Amino acid sequence: MLSPTQEGRPEALRDALLVLAGLPDESPALPAHLRTIVALSAAVVAPVDFASVTVLAAEGPRTEASSADAADEIDLAQYAEDAGPCLEAVRSARTVGVPDVAGVVVWPGFRDVAWRYGVRASLSIPLFAGSGAPVAGLNLYSRDVTAMRQLIQRVESCYAGDSAASARLDAGSEQLLAGLTEALRCRDLVQRALGVLMDRENVAAGPAYRRLVDATTAGTSLTGTASAILRQHLS
Known part of the structure; x- marks a missing residue:
């Protein structure tokens, strides 16, 4: 786990993602670690207004942690329909970006609740622990379409193994990307x-x-x- 001092640094998000990649899937530290990643993502990644993390359990999907009630409600709308970006990310092991919530057709429950809370774009990212299989999906919800579109593009490139240089984002977004890149190398x-x-x-x-x-x-x-x-x- 990260100390309170570490959690105050933007680099703590990178460190948390890297530590997660080396944990056994069944580690008792996993839930607390996912909560740390959610809190840091909401705190330091500039385009993100709300964050949550989805896990799949025998009784069905659940939100392990969230930074705001709005994130919980958006997640619940997806669980109710058993469909949405958060579920697709963790089930398919691929990133699912929604650069324009208003244009979503396939997930009406997600679209309507997200819009009600002012969310205009989102990104769901599969997170891996030691086995290499997804253990959770990190959900990032944003009111800023332009900034989120740039983050979506960078994260999708990261998961595709594309290291081509591009314009830098805010410090928190760069730490998210650094952590994801290093975690994928560890995997x-x-x-x-x-x-x-x-x-x-x-x-x-x-x-x-x-x-x-x-x-x-x-x-x-x-x-x-x-x-x-x-x-x-x-x-």
Whole structure:
């Protein structure tokens, strides 16, 4: 977890996303960590007015944390229809940007409630922990169409692996992008280590992931163990 001092820095958002990427999916620290990411996103990413995080549970989707009642209501409208950008992001493992809420046709419940709260654009981002599968969807809601459109484009490029230079955004948005970029690199590192374990020990992905978790000291990052496995493999 991040300290109160760390949470006061824009860089804390980058750090929080990077730490999340190295947590086991079932870590008891995961819910609190998601709450930290929501609070930081709403506090430091300039285009964002409200933020929330959606998780999928056996009883159905729920909002694990939100920065405002408006975010809760917009999420609930999507759960009621079992459709919307927040659900699509976590189910499909891809970013879902809505640059113009007024033009949404496929998710009328989302559109109507978002509009009622002044939200004109949104972005839902799949968040990954150690296994590489989405553990949540970060929902960013904005009243500023222009600024949000720029953020949507940058985040979509990040997830597509496009590192081409473009105009800088506000400091908080840049920290979000830095954190997502580094988290995706960590996911790639862990997946490569899992591939080594699967090949070396002749096991499927699930057992390989369990062995990686078991080999990692509690409270430390899976990425450190993954790096050690890859170094050993290449030596």
